[in-house]
Amino acid sequence: MRRILTFLGPYKIGIAIALFVMLVELSVELFQPFIIARIIDEGVMQEDLGVVFRLGGLLVGLSLVAFAGGIISSFYAAHISQSAGLDIRSRVYHKVQAFSFSHFAAFQTSTLLTRMTNDVTSIQQTIFMSLRFFIRAPLLVAGSVVMALVVNWQLGLLFLITVPIILGFLFWVMKRADKMFRTVQAKLDTVNRVMQDNLSRIRLIRVFLRQDVEKGHFTDSAQDLRFQTVSALRMAEMTMPVILLIMNATIIGVLWFGNIQVQAGSATTGEIVALVNYATRMTGALSIFGWIIMMVSRARASSVRVGEVLDTETKPFTDKKRTSAPAAVNGRLTFENVAFHYPDTSMPVLENVNFDIKAGERIAILGATGSGKTSLFQLIPKLYEADTGTIRLDGKDIQEIETADLRQHVGYVPQEPFLFTGTMRENIEWGKEDATDAEIEKAAKRAQIHETIMDLPDGYQTLVGQKGVNLSGGQKQRVSIARAFVREPAILLLDDSTSALDAGTEKKLVEALQEYACTTLLITQKISTAMNADRVFLLEDGTISVQGTHEELLKESELYRKITESQFGKGSVSYV
Numbered sequence: 050m051r052r053i054l055t056f057l058g059p060y061k062i063g064i065a066i067a068l069f070v071m072l073v074e075l076s077v078e079l080f081q082p083f084i085i086a087r088i089i090d091e092g093v094m095q096e097d098l099g100v101v102f103r104l105g106g107l108l109v110g111l112s113l114v115a116f117a118g119g120i121i122s123s124f125y126a127a128h129i130s131q132s133a134g135l136d137i138r139s140r141v142y143h144k145v146q147a148f149s150f151s152h153f154a155a156f157q158t159s160t161l162l163t164r165m166t167n168d169v170t171s172i173q174q175t176i177f178m179s180l181r182f183f184i185r186a187p188l189l190v191a192g193s194v195v196m197a198l199v200v201n202w203q204l205g206l207l208f209l210i211t212v213p214i215i216l217g218f219l220f221w222v223m224k225r226a227d228k229m230f231r232t233v234q235a236k237l238d239t240v241n242r243v244m245q246d247n248l249s250r251i252r253l254i255r256v257f258l259r260q261d262v263e264k265g266h267f268t269d270s271a272q273d274l275r276f277q278t279v280s281a282l283r284m285a286e287m288t289m290p291v292i293l294l295i296m297n298a299t300i301i302g303v304l305w306f307g308n309i310q311v312q313a314g315s316a317t318t319g320e321i322v323a324l325v326n327y328a329t330r331m332t333g334a335l336s337i338f339g340w341i342i343m344m345v346s347r348a349r350a351s352s353v354r355v356g357e358v359l360d361t362e363t364k365p366f367t368d369k370k371r372t373s374a375p376a377a378v379n380g381r382l383t384f385e386n387v388a389f390h391y392p393d394t395s396m397p398v399l400e401n402v403n404f405d406i407k408a409g410e411r412i413a414i415l416g417a418t419g420s421g422k423t424s425l426f427q428l429i430p431k432l433y434e435a436d437t438g439t440i441r442l443d444g445k446d447i448q449e450i451e452t453a454d455l456r457q458h459v460g461y462v463p464q465e466p467f468l469f470t471g472t473m474r475e476n477i478e479w480g481k482e483d484a485t486d487a488e489i490e491k492a493a494k495r496a497q498i499h500e501t502i503m504d505l506p507d508g509y510q511t512l513v514g515q516k517g518v519n520l521s522g523g524q525k526q527r528v529s530i531a532r533a534f535v536r537e538p539a540i541l542l543l544d545d546s547t548s549a550l551d552a553g554t555e556k557k558l559v560e561a562l563q564e565y566a567c568t569t570l571l572i573t574q575k576i577s578t579a580m581n582a583d584r585v586f587l588l589e590d591g592t593i594s595v596q597g598t599h600e601e602l603l604k605e606s607e608l609y610r611k612i613t614e615s616q617f618g619k620g621s622v623s624y625v
């Protein structure tokens with residue numbers, strides 16, 4: 050919670066104004082029963098209309114002051130709570146942007162979404178309510194006790210007995226509710242996760258006839274959330290009847306003992322009316338305590354969850370020497386004794402990887418699943434850092450090139466093509482922000498997707514993704530490739546990105562790569578693709594076991610021969 054309170058720092062002046070006007074409003078409220086007592090004792094009982102009008106006028110004037118105070122306080126409370134909420138949300142967003150991939154594994158997407166939306170909203174609401182009511186309510190209770198003692202200290206003592214009992218009870222409830230609301234937020238995460246999984250796998254769920262099972266998962270998690278929320282709300286709501294019971298007993302006590310004092314002449318009717326008035330105001334203030342407990346407990350749980358994201362240590366990449374970007378690079382790529390393991394495991398994924406790729410060379414990388422092909426790719430744009438060894442671009446250690454500058458020169462087409470909701474043009478333009486129409490069309494033509502786009506109802510302006518047209522796997526792959534092409538990168542990384550293309554389209558695409566003259570690394574399972582590359586690297590258990598032209602590998606590698614035979618048929622190797 051303290052962590053979150055630091056976000057209120059920039060709004061100190063606004064908070065001071067809101068609290069000041071709230072105190073004015075509160076003072077007026079505390080003073081009102083005192084004036085009413087005087088109107089009764091000095092005006093009504095003495096039949097002095099002058100006093101009634103004078104003090105009555107004062108009462109109306111003070112009410113107008115309280116009204117103005119309430120409006121000003123609401124204005125500031127709304128402004129401060131919304132602004133602080135925006136600041137928290139932006140900070141969380143920027144933190145998440147700096148997350149490493151292991152952080153994303155620790156915080157699932159669904160929980161990050163809940164933290165950025167629901168949790169921040171709960172904090173926002175609590176800031177607003179605190180500035181308007183939550184600070185005011187305890188002050189009103191304390192002020193009423195003091196004023197009651199001033200008006201009649203013997204009867205005021207009754208409040209000194211009952212109020213601590215109520216506060217003790219509320220403290221007990223708060224401790225329990227805190228834990229319960231933390232569980233509620235966790236359950237909300239689960240519902241969001243189940244929903245997200247369901248929506249993203251909807252086709253698979255239908256094909257595998259898993260609707261009923263998935264419906265069951267959703268119902269279970271939603272029921273669980275309902276059960277936990279009801280338990281927490283019940284706990285907070287039960288405060289109201291308990292407070293009403295104790296405070297009504299106190300009012301009866303005031304009337305009982307007050308009657309005795311009035312009979313004895315040691316108290317006036319006005320004093321009794323004032324005390325009952327204070328008791329009623331106290332009851333009102335105390336009864337919103339249940340609500341305060343609920344919101345504060347929820348906000349505390351949310352603060353912990355938001356704090357967990359903000360306090361996550363993010364390690365910036367070691368951009369050792371901040372050399373300015375080489376405006377143009379040739380694209381020579383060298384790996385020297387590179388080894389790598391993922392931060393959350395100790396198993397080495399790549400070991401002793403060595404190669405030197407000339408600028409403009411096209412390299413096909415073959416290897417069994419899990420042999421480390423994608424991992425090797427991820428080291429090039431520094432998505433991960435190598436444990437040992439050196440990776441060089443044009444002879445320069447990439448550790449010495451600023452990450453953003455390095456990535457300027459890399460085009461990456463991941464294994465899973467991903468399209469954003471937007472037009473076809475926007476999807477390609479995503480690779481280069483200020484790309485011209487001519488550049489976009491050139492990239493699309495080279496990626497063999499231009500004609501498909503032209504056949505769509507609105508050409509490049511056709512919407513894809515949600516509310517738009519759906520594309521086939523191969524079409525998505527080609528849009529994804531066009532997105533990388535439009536950058537005109539020096540290094541192009543294609544991670545099995547032609548797997549869904551037919552042989553003819555793939556051939557044309559590989560030919561287009563030739564005129565493109567960028568250094569290309571292409572992960573593939575197909576020997577037909579590998580044959581068109583300048584060289585082939587065979588990756589086995591995280592290391593390059595053999596590298597050379599297709600013909601050289603046929604001679605040198607038993608495994609490569611076997612893969613070729615499995616794709617072209619036995620005996621094919623001699624004439625391939």
Ligand SMILES: Nc1ncnc2c1ncn2[C@@H]1O[C@H](COP(=O)(O)OP(=O)(O)OP(=O)(O)O)[C@@H](O)[C@H]1O
Nearest residue numbers: 150391394398416417418419420421422423424425
């Ligand atoms: N984020 C990760 N954290 C920990 N280990 C990982 C991670 N990603 C991959 N691995 C492990 O690293 C090894 C190499 O994975 P990688 O994805 O590089 O293989 P690949 O050759 O590209 O496989 P495929 O052909 O199936 O895509 C595998 O054993 C995999 O389990």
